[in-house]
Amino acid sequence: MEKQDHAAVQAVLTGDKEAYGALVERHSARLFRVAFRMTGNEADAEDVVQDALLRGYQKLAGFESRSDFGTWIYRIAVRCALDRMSRSRRHEGARVAEEADPEAGEMQLADGAAGPERLLLSGEMGAMEELALRSLTPLERAAFVLRHMEEQGCAEIGAALGMEPNAAKQAVFRAVEKMRRRLAPLRVMR
């Protein structure tokens, strides 16, 4: 597949725009998956995929032939998703503050009257985990998603997020610590 990708890249660079279609069809699903995991939103993930592929096309002349196109466009998608998460966080900052109390390290539940059993049964647990994930900074969430869900190594996470591998490792560690702290109340329900 890598050879096919390189051939398509060369074709695009020599003026065959249609050749990029093959690259788009080959890598879109993977980009959507990571974009969704990072943004947590289907519409945002769709936009991230298109942004990443558009940005990739514009930067294609700088693509080094010895690199893997899949890895290259994946990193671009991660950056696009991170940008979108940062913008969303700035936009939703006030609302998030209403939902959680960072000082107390506690999370407000949607329905205080509901018991633990009901929460478990109704799938609210998943929602809480999603909220815990949202309480992370965009960088921590990105690092956690790439490490925990995408199973990327710290070196690759650092490359994707534009930071040193050790900084990526620290971001993963901070994310895990925050997640565990946020979800500690659920531990007693299990």
Place this chain on the structure above:
Amino acid sequence: MKHLSEEELVAHFYGEAADRSDPGGSDPDGSGEDRSAEKGSIGRHLNACAECAERLAALRSDLAALHFAEPPARDEGYGKQVWAALKDRLPAYEAEKARWARIGVWRGLGYAAACALVVMVAFFAGRAWEHRHQPQTAAAKNPQAQKQVILVVLGDHLDRSERLLVELKHADAGSAELVSPMREEARSLLAANQVCRQDARQMGDPALGAALDRLDSLLNELANEPGGLDGAAIARLQNEMNGEGLLFEVRVLRSRMPEVQTGRSTRTNGGTI
């Protein structure tokens, strides 16, 4: 016993080695050679330390319990849909850029070739010009030709001197109108005589040199006689000229000069006949 830090436990859980002495890790890229050694070290500690093993189990339990929403499934036509949405937004500027880049390269090469051509033409034109003018320069440096020129100049000079001496011979106190042109001619000949004397010395002709020396003296007096030329001065100069036989000597010398000019003009005072 020093227990494992939380960071070490997290790194161990994810299969990333951590340096126990440095929380930041001595293996910054996470792929160093001693990763397995570190993992072995942490593994041994976990086997020996029940507390750390319990903490790792809790961590594993917490993280394993996380269930995030799976990404919505995308059908096989998803890539085509994305391409359809993108297609019209992508300008085919790469080909244009490549074509313009090629034109730019050819244009640059054209300018370079034109400059090289101009330099080559100038170089060969210069060489051709030099070759064309070289024979003339050689002729000018030819000693034989130089001598010929000197003889011509000397002949002309002796010719003019002879005419002046003839005028002086026939001058008298009453011919005042002739005195002024004679003096001007004498001054002109005096300057030319200096050059001719040098030429005579170069040619190694002592008779010519001696005659030009005497002529020089006479011309000097004729041109620079204090108080102008009156009857007494003219008579004195005539005597001097006749006494030395200067006119005769000049005529003899002039007759020795080769006739290089066939229709040589004859100058008189104030004009040419």
